Amino acid sequence: MSLPILYSFRRCPYAMRARLAWAASGLQCELREVVLRDKPQALRDASPKATVPVLVLPTGQIIDESIDVMYWALGQSDPEGLLQPEHEATIRDLVRANDGPFKKALDRYKYPQRHEAEFGERSAESYAQAQRELAMQHIADLEARLQSHTYLLGERISLADLALAPFVRQFAHTNDEWFAAQHIPAVQRWLAAFVASPRLERVMSKYEQWQEGQEPVIFPPV
Ligand SMILES: N[C@@H](CCC(=O)N[C@@H](CS)C(=O)NCC(=O)O)C(=O)O
Structure with a gap:
């Protein structure tokens, strides 16, 4: 079964908040580390505004605002009761x-x-x-x-x-x-x-720039 894909950039505070919520949800996704000056075409195709984070769901649905990614992940699973x-x-x-x-x-x-x-x-x-x-x-x-x-x-x-x-x-x-x-x-x-x-430490691991066709990187790390 394919996982949701999260385009992210380690130091971006919007991407950080998305990863924090994702990690808290207990869900898994494929993380694709983006270099902002060298954005992958797959990101631009998913979301023409090409900001990070972008979440691509297995259904094809695209969520390209960080706050919406947070709400989506925690809407699936919120073991800590963060949504309040x-x-x-x-x-x-x-x-x-x-x-x-x-x-x-x-x-x-x-x-x-x-x-x-x-x-x-x-x-x-x-x-x-x-x-x-x-x-x-x-x-x-x-x-x-x-x-x-x-x-x-x-x-x-x-x-x-x-x-x-x-x-x-x-x-x-x-x-x-x-x-x-x-x-x-x-x-x-x-x-x-x-x-x-x-x-915070859990969502700040360093990843190589994502390349089309590479082995998926599973996030969060175990
Ligand atoms: N409103 C967006 C803002 C995201 C955003 O601006 N991210 C920055 C990185 S911190 C970005 O991707 N900028 C595009 C660029 O630098 O080309 C969100 O909440 O997701």
Whole structure:
């Protein structure tokens, strides 16, 4: 029986969230590691927008938004109760804030040179700092949530934690020293637990670039 195929890129936070949910579901898939500057034709054929992750189901159905991959996998099997359907509206709001204004500011903070047209009179450095301040508005919202409980929605980990943590990790890693010096103890505690988790380690194995016709790589690794 053929397995679902997941096109992924190890360091992409969208692909990471999909792999986190996939691993949590207990399902298996064939993982195809993509190099973004050398995307395989099979990925483009499956999804012309050719972003990762993309899930191709044995039925031919294509799911090419990371959040939909998470919902699909956990909709099949959710042994940890990550979906928490009673909180779905809040989860969707958190994901919208993350993938929208936070991600936009994160990209500009991390790679200011790619947005030179937006600098105006500012230097690259002051532009990046302004973007970092914008991103911190979202971090402050997360801090308020995490001050009152262990995870974003309460005392149990949920899809929201897995969907947002890879992006907060990327934000922190942009300047670890600066991030560590901020007064956001609850976010720092939550992120440190995520970074140290066997859950993250399990989805961060390194794979060679996928080549058409190669032996399938089964994910997650056993
Ligand atoms: N909204 C998409 C965004 C996915 C996305 O933008 N992924 C990046 C990698 S982190 C990508 O594939 N970019 C295409 C490229 O760089 O060519 C999702 O949630 O799946």
